[in-house]
Amino acid sequence: MDTCKSKRRRPEFPASLTDLHRLGKNIHGHDGSSRIVMVRKTDQRTFTSIQNGQEPKLETITRETIETFRGQRTECKFTTEKKDCQNQLPNEFVYKLEQIKNTNGVKKRSPIMEFQQQCLAAHNEYRQRHGVAPLKLNKEICAVSQSWANTLIKRHSLEHSRNDKYGENIYCVTSSSPNFAPKGSDAVKSWYDEVKVHAFGVEPKYLSSGHFTQVVWRESTEIGVAFAKTNGRYIVVANYFPAGNVVGCFTKNVPPLGGFKTETTNGLTPKLSNLTLKSTQSNFEIDFLNAHNEYRQRHGVPPLKLDRKLSKYSTEWAQILSNKNNLEHRKNCSYGENIFCMYSTDPNFTLTGRAPVDQWYQEIKDHPFGREPHNLKSGHFTQLVWR
Numbered sequence: 059m060d061t062c063k064s065k066r067r068r069p070e071f072p073a074s075l076t077d078l079h080r081l082g083k084n085i086h087g088h089d090g091s092s093r094i095v096m097v098r099k100t101d102q103r104t105f106t107s108i109q110n111g112q113e114p115k116l117e118t119i120t121r122e123t124i125e126t127f128r129g130q131r132t133e134c135k136f137t138t139e140k141k142d143c144q145n146q147l148p149n150e151f152v153y154k155l156e157q158i159k160n161t162n163g164v165k166k167r168s169p170i171m172e173f174q175q176q177c178l179a180a181h182n183e184y185r186q187r188h189g190v191a192p193l194k195l196n197k198e199i200c201a202v203s204q205s206w207a208n209t210l211i212k213r214h215s216l217e218h219s220r221n222d223k224y225g226e227n228i229y230c231v232t233s234s235s236p237n238f239a240p241k242g243s244d245a246v247k248s249w250y251d252e253v254k255v256h257a258f259g260v261e262p263k264y265l266s267s268g269h270f271t272q273v274v275w276r277e278s279t280e281i282g283v284a285f286a287k288t289n290g291r292y293i294v295v296a297n298y299f300p301a302g303n304v305v306g307c308f309t310k311n312v313p314p315l316g317g318f319k320t321e322t323t324n325g326l327t328p329k330l331s332n333l334t335l336k337s338t339q340s341n342f343e344i345d346f347l348n349a350h351n352e353y354r355q356r357h358g359v360p361p362l363k364l365d366r367k368l369s370k371y372s373t374e375w376a377q378i379l380s381n382k383n384n385l386e387h388r389k390n391c392s393y394g395e396n397i398f399c400m401y402s403t404d405p406n407f408t409l410t411g412r413a414p415v416d417q418w419y420q421e422i423k424d425h426p427f428g429r430e431p432h433n434l435k436s437g438h439f440t441q442l443v444w445r
Contacts, residue, residue, distance in 0.1 A: 099123045110279020118142045168283065169239070174200060176242025176295065177283045181273060184250050187413050189400060190276045196299065199224065201281025203295040207286035210293045224282075224388055225272045225301035229294040231424040239291065242283070245294040249273050258314045263307060271342045275302030276311040315417040343369065345411030350442060351417050359445040368393065418442050 061315040101121045120140045167175070174195060182192035188212070206219045211227070218226050229245035249269035256267035265271075272278070275298065283296040302311065343364060351361035375388050387395050398414035418438035425436035434440075 066326070082201040093302060099125075111130055137318050160374050170204075173242045173285060177246055177279060177294075177374075178242070180243035180246035181281060182199055184246065185274050186410055187315055187416055188274045188405065190314045191279070192315065193279060193281040193298075196280040196282050197312055199280060199299060200284055201282070203282045203297045204284035206297075207284050207293050207295040210295070211286040211288050211291070216293070221297075223301065224299050225275065225278060226296035226298070227269050227296045229296075230292065232291045236290075240285075240292050240294070245296070246273065256312070258312065259309060261308050265303065270325055271308060272298055272302040274312060275314065278302050316398065316413055318401070342409070346415060347411070349412040349415035353415065354443050357443045359443055391430045394444065396438050396441055415442065 081257050099122070101123075103119050110307055118141070120142075121137060122139075123135065125135045178193060178195050185192060190302045190411045200340040202221065202224065206221075206226075209219075210216060216228055216230055218228065227245075229248055229250050231240050231244070250273050252267040254271035256262070262271075277300055278298040281296060282299075283294065285292055285294045287293070304311075347362060354361060371393070379385060385397055385399055387397065396414070396418055398410065398417060400413070419442055421439035425439055426430065431440075
C-alpha cells in the first residue's frame with residue numbers, strides 16, 4: 059500500500075512572537091493545534107503644547123501591543139512605544155492654539171463694562187487736554203445712571219432726572235442696523251463738540267455748551283455711566299460727582315485747551331520749570347505730528363514729516379525760554395515757529411503732544427479765508443496748515 063505524504067504547510071505567523079515587523083496592522087491568528095489566539099492592537103495619540111518662550115510642538119505617541127491567549131487566559135503580552143515630535147506646525151493650527159492660550163483664564167468683559175471703560179477713557183483724554191485731573195468710575199453712580207437710562211427707554215423720552223446730587227449728561231442715537239452698537243467714546247465726543255460754542259473766561263448766560271462744561275468740569279472727580287436699548291434705540295446716561303455746571307463757578311472750573319494760565323507777564327508762571335514736560339517720550343512727538351497731519355488733511359494739504367534736526371533746534375529754544383521765564387520768538391529764526399505754554403498744579407500731569415496743536419488750531423475762528431489778513435491773530439493756525 060502506497061503511502062502518500064502531504065507537504066507540510068508553512069505557518070502564517072512569525073516564528074517568534076516578538077518579531078513585530080512581520081505582522082500586519084490588525085491581525086487575528088488561530089493555530090488549531092496549539093489553540094493559541096494572538097491579537098495585535100495599535101493606539102496612536104497626538105498631543106500639543108505651548109511652553110513660555112518656545113514654539114508650539116506637536117507630539118505623536120504610537121503604542122503597539124501583541125497579546126496571545128490560551129483559552130481565556132493571557133499567555134504572552136508585548137508592547138512597543140514610539141514618539142514623534144513635529145516642531146513645524148501648520149499656520150492655521152498654530153493660530154488656533156494661540157487663541158486657546160490667550161483666552162485661558164481671561165474673563166471677558168461684559169458689553170456694559172466695556173462701554174463704561176471706553177466712556178471713562180474718552181472723558182479723561184478730553185480732560186487732559188484742558189489740564190484737569192482724570193475721573194474715576196464709581197459703581198454706585200453707574201447703578202444710578204442705569205436706573206435712569208432704563209426709565210427713559212420705557213418712557214420713550216429724553217429728560218433729566220430730578221436727582222440734584224449729580225451732574226448729568228444724556229445721549230441718544232438710533233440705528234436701523236440690527237448689529238449696531240455705539241462706542242462709549244461716541245457719546246463723549248458728542249458732548250465735547252459743544253466746545254465750539256463755549257465762551258471761555260466768562261460766566262455763560264445760557265447752557266448751550268453745558269454737556270461740554272460738565273465733561274471737563276475741574277471739581278468733578280467721579281463718574282457713573284450706563285446705557286439702555288430697545289428696537290435700535292440707545293440712550294446713554296452719565297452722572298458726575300460732585301456735580302458740575304454750578305452757576306457762578308464756570309470760569310474757575312472750565313479751563314481752555316492747555317489749562318489755566320496764571321496772572322503773570324506773558325502768561326508765564328513764576329517758575330516755568332515747575333511744569334514737567336516728558337519730551338523724552340517718543341509718543342509726545344508722534345502725537346504732536348499726528349495732530350498736525352489730522353488738521354492738515356481737513357484742509358487738503360500734504361502731511362508733515364518729523365525732522366530730528368528741527369526737533370533738537372526747537373528743544374534748545376524751549377529750554378532757553380524756560381530758564382528765562384519768558385515767552386518770545388527766536389530772533390533771526392530761519393523757520394516758522396509756534397510757541398505754547400501751560401501750567402498744572404498736578405504733580406503727575408504730563409502734557410500730551412496733541413494739546414498745543416489743538417489750541418493753535420482754535421484760531422481758525424479768527425481767520426478770514428479768501429483774503430490777506432490785516433493782522434496775525436490767526437498766525438498759529440495758518441502756520442499749522444500752511445501748504
